[in-house]
Amino acid sequence: MTGSAGAHGAPNRYGRTSRLELEAALGAGGRTVLARAYATQPFRVMKPFEDPRSPTFAQVIAMSSSAGLMEGDAQRLGVAVGAGAALSVRAQAFEKVHRMDGAGWAARATELAVAPGGRLRFLQQPVIPYAGSRFTGDTVVELADATAGVAYGEVIACGRAAAGERFAFSSFANRVLVTVAGEPAFADNLVLDPGAGDVAGLGMFEGFAHMGSLVVLAPDLSAERFEAARSALRALTDPDEGAVAWDDAPAGFFGARDLAARDLDARGFSAQGELAASFVPGGALIGGITHLGEVAGATGWAVRLLGDRAQDLQRALDLVAHLAGF
Secondary structure, rough: OOOOOOOOOOOOOOOOOOEEEEEEEHHHHOEEEEEEEEEOOOOOOOEEEEOOOOEEEEEEEEEEEEOOOOOOOOOEEEEEEEEOEEEEEEEEOEEEEEEOOOOOOEEEEEEEEEEEOOOOEEOOOOEEOOOOOOEEEEEEEEOOOOOOOOEEEEEEEOOOHHHHOOOOOOEEEEEEEEOOOOOOEEEEEEOOOOOOOOOOOOOOOOOOEEEEEEEEOOOOHHHHHHHHHHHHHHHHHHOOOOOOOOOOOOEEEEOHHHHHHHHHHOOOOOOHHHHHHHHHHOOOEEEEEEEEEOOOOEEEEEEEEEEEEEEHHHHHHHHHHHHHHO
């Protein structure tokens, strides 16, 4: 993507592209193992572990020794999930895109590939673009066929709102493409240029500080699951619903109660404690979920939410991913 002279207008301070490459495979006893992990500075990878909420997924946390993305930085992330394997990848902390005094920017390319029967959960930590920063990201997700699945999510901040930096960054571009058996299934091209238009207003952030997005494609996204996810999001985004506890949930809050119990209780959510907390955000959220229909036999959903707290958006996207089986 870059060499010693950056294609993005400034030299790459590392003199090369920083890389993180992960490969997951189905091992003995049907457990997913990390078959290959390769990282160059500033990346590191923690030893995989199991999360009781998603016991079928191997969990990996990608770490970075850098304070964030600087001018001229170039990163390339690659994740491959083998046939029948299930992998969850997260970052360790919020991603900071620092001020850039020159004409360059930071760039990241992400390539995700899932083989038949494989599943990938790739929900990243929020990105905070500082004042004067410029960032471009390209993500390509390739599902081998309709039996493969992915849940890809991200949260973007308006900047360091507490420091008075709301939409003070120079530019932020983020493109996502998901294909199934080579056929385009979902595409999103987000371009934020505060100097060229009102990104804080109607149709964009609409006065909120954070934007969260999630796309899910999988072979078993039934109509029942979709209604469960839509009902849960309605309870989060509709102020008239208020705080809804599990035992007091109205009929249809999760679509079917047996679906909620089967999918959520199996992932370690308690009935009155952690589960209820996951459903009640600390501030207002708006947005919803869209059915993408079928592409090459795979069914998809897309979620877009706006809110003032990144943690609330993360909880909501996590919830939908869990209801989708990730």
